[in-house]
Amino acid sequence: MKLFIDTANLDEIVKTDNMGIICGVTTNPTLLSREGHNPREMAAKIADRVDGPVSYEAVLLDAEGMVKEGKEIAAMAPNMVVKVPMTTEGLKAIKRLAELGIKTNATLIFNENQALLAARAGATYVSIFIGRLVDRGVDAIGITRNIRMIFDTNDMDTEIIAASIRNTEQVTQCAIAGAHIATVPYRVLMEMVEHPLTTAGIEKFMEDWKKVSDK
Numbered sequence: 252m253k254l255f256i257d258t259a260n261l262d263e264i265v266k267t268d269n270m271g272i273i274c275g276v277t278t279n280p281t282l283l284s285r286e287g288h289n290p291r292e293m294a295a296k297i298a299d300r301v302d303g304p305v306s307y308e309a310v311l312l313d314a315e316g317m318v319k320e321g322k323e324i325a326a327m328a329p330n331m332v333v334k335v336p337m338t339t340e341g342l343k344a345i346k347r348l349a350e351l352g353i354k355t356n357a358t359l360i361f362n363e364n365q366a367l368l369a370a371r372a373g374a375t376y377v378s379i380f381i382g383r384l385v386d387r388g389v390d391a392i393g394i395t396r397n398i399r400m401i402f403d404t405n406d407m408d409t410e411i412i413a414a415s416i417r418n419t420e421q422v423t424q425c426a427i428a429g430a431h432i433a434t435v436p437y438r439v440l441m442e443m444v445e446h447p448l449t450t451a452g453i454e455k456f457m458e459d460w461k462k463v464s465d466k
Contacts, residue, residue, distance in 0.1 A: 252426040253275070253431065254272055255273060255303070256273045256277075256436075258436065259282040260437070265300065268300065275305065275306075276301055278305070278306060279334070291307075291327065295328060298328035302330070304376075307324050307332070309324065309333055317341065321335070331354075332354045333353060333355050337368075341357065342372045349374070355374050358378045360378055360380065363394060365377075366401070366402075366411070367398075367401055369409070375410065376411075377412065378434070380415035381414065383415050392427075395429065396429060410432055411431050414433075414434050418439060419442050
């Protein structure tokens with residue numbers, strides 16, 4: 252499973268990219284607004300910094316508007332991906348953008364049927380919101396597993412992005428369920444690095460090395 256970072260903070264992107272653990276970036280209007288910069292200028296900087304796909308959200312709600320926005324977003328950089336909401340208008344936009352060769356990320360997916368429709372419309376990615384489903388007591392991992400089975404059975408090229416990740420356990424479960432990608436906040440990525448036994452082991456190694464090197 253590939254890992255994207257879910258952020259618009261350039262420092263977080265640089266740190267994780269330097270570690271070699273991320274393959275792309277997802278953003279949304281909320282994340283971009285937190286940074287206090289022009290959203291499109293910020294997205295262009297992010298796209299210039301990473302080699303992988305960078306998802307940027309279309310904010311108009313009609314198909315015509317989303318297609319117009321999508322063309323503008325795609326023109327920002329060759330690795331830009333247009334995030335489109337899972338609506339009837341969104342499906343129309345995905346179809347038209349796919350016909351233009353523009354990559355799309357169907358967002359706000361919450362069940363198997365939505366994922367199937369978005370894939371049939373031509374979405375490059377479908378983003379299932381794991382954390383929001385779990386908050387409502389829904390088996391998000393089971394839905395992810397079902398979507399992967401549907402895509403594999405029907406030879407669909409659309410990739411599943413596990414989004415709205417809250418903790419490291421959800422990353423693990425999404426990987427087991429067959430998500431192609433998990434887009435993960437910086438905090439959770441850093442928590443994935445750490446384990447108390449690793450810290451204790453390093454401390455013990457250093458303690459033993461000090462005993463030998465001091466002789």
